[in-house]
Amino acid sequence: MTFDAVVVGARVAGSPTAMLLARRGHRVLVLDRATFPSDTLSTNLIHVPGMALLERWGLRAAVESAGAPPHRRFTMDFGPFVIAGPPPAVDGAEHPYCVRRTVLDAILVGAARDAGAEVREGVTVEGLLRDGDGRVTGVHGAGFEARARIVIGADGLRSVVAREAGAEKYDDGPSLTACYYAYYRGLEGLGAEIYQRGDRAVVLFPTNDGLTCVFVACPAAQLPEFRADVEGNYLEAIGRIPSVAARIGAAERAERIRATADVPNFFRRCAGPGWALVGDAGYHKDPCLAAGITDAFASAQLLADAVHSGLAGERDLDDAVAAYAAARDERFAPALALTRQLASMEPPDEQTAALFAAIAASPEQTSRFFGMMQGSSPIPEFFAPDNIARIMSATG
Ligand SMILES: Cc1cc2nc3c(=O)[nH]c(=O)nc-3n(C[C@H](O)[C@H](O)[C@H](O)COP(=O)(O)OP(=O)(O)OC[C@H]3O[C@@H](n4cnc5c(N)ncnc54)[C@H](O)[C@@H]3O)c2cc1C
Incomplete structure (x- = not known):
């Protein structure tokens, strides 16, 4: 046939x-x-536009009822400033999910x-x-x-x-980062939490069965030293955010750490x-x-x-x-x-830091920023000079 x-x-x-x-x-x-x-x-993570496509295909209800909680809030925490809020809805889909x-x-x-x-x-x-x-x-x-x-x-x-x-x-x-993640039981959270601390990213994604995925990334150039003590380096990255370290210290790791540097x-x-x-x-x-x-x-x-x-x-x-x-x-x-x-994990330069601080101060710009990051509004439009000027001037 x-x-x-x-x-x-x-x-x-x-x-x-x-x-x-x-x-x-x-x-x-x-x-x-x-x-x-x-x-x-x-x-x-399935971003809201992905959930909108599942809706169009008649599969959103099945995915949403598969035991993972909706992510009602996104938090991007750079240390000096935190961009937090709900990502914008797309075609009736409101929340990202991690299934x-x-x-x-x-x-x-x-x-x-x-x-x-x-x-x-x-x-x-x-x-x-x-x-x-x-x-x-x-x-x-x-x-x-x-x-x-x-x-x-x-x-x-x-x-x-x-x-x-x-x-x-x-x-x-080439690959710019090395990625490590494991699932924990007993971590409460409202949604996706993304932290950048120096040359480490730490991400928490609540998923099915009461488990939360805890992801750590480091620059690919540091792979040999990270690999020499995966457990120690994974926990060291988490320890850079004391509030997260305390929550993880009280939770139980449910699965082994998985890793890849092939990204x-x-x-x-x-x-x-x-x-x-x-x-x-x-x-x-x-x-x-x-x-x-x-x-x-x-x-x-x-x-x-x-x-x-x-x-x-x-x-x-x-x-x-x-x-x-x-x-x-x-x-x-x-x-x-x-x-x-x-993925270069460079700390934001002065201009970018000022932009992120301005976004963080405005719920409207936070929503537009998350719309750009989730792919529902065009990246070039967001970073167009006149739009950047508008964001900066709105927050004085
Ligand atoms: C550490 C890490 C974290 C990630 N986190 C996220 C995230 O949170 N959210 C997100 O959106 N994306 C994430 N991604 C990316 C995401 O996993 C991939 O983009 C996605 O899996 C791609 O799907 P795919 O169907 O194209 O390919 P795959 O998922 O790779 O599926 C390919 C399939 O093809 C089959 N196959 C391959 N070769 C053959 C063959 N010769 N014959 C028959 N079958 C074959 C395989 O068995 C497999 O089932 C992450 C990736 C990594 C590495």
């Missing part, structure tokens, strides 16, 4: 793409070497199946099939082949589809004849903005719209996915630049 689309990878990029195509009547096969439910190396990937990804896989996609778990794709002109026509692995009009790589950072398609990287840069920042060319990439496979970045899941949802919607128009004969399929690639870059290039800036 030839499918309309084969999607490799069934997590936050792959399953929504498959679901959206299957709902439009296309024959979709999803392959993942993992079986679900299963965890992956990631903390769990464990064991739970979130299983909901998405189920939604793809419910939509009519065939999902095969525990299946590893090893390479691509091509026709005589070099056009991608399917995938293969141990003992199987599957043919499709388009192959979609939603297979993450080390995408086999990207490698086999020859998708080159651009705007490519490079790049785009990959994400479309070619018979193939496309979505999610981390095509756009990877440091997790400092906690945007990978929300961005994967947005890209899934963009790609599914494009592929549908091609499969339905409304336009040439290759032209449609090329337009998706251009739209993706235009949308996410400012976020990639901001990510690099934040």
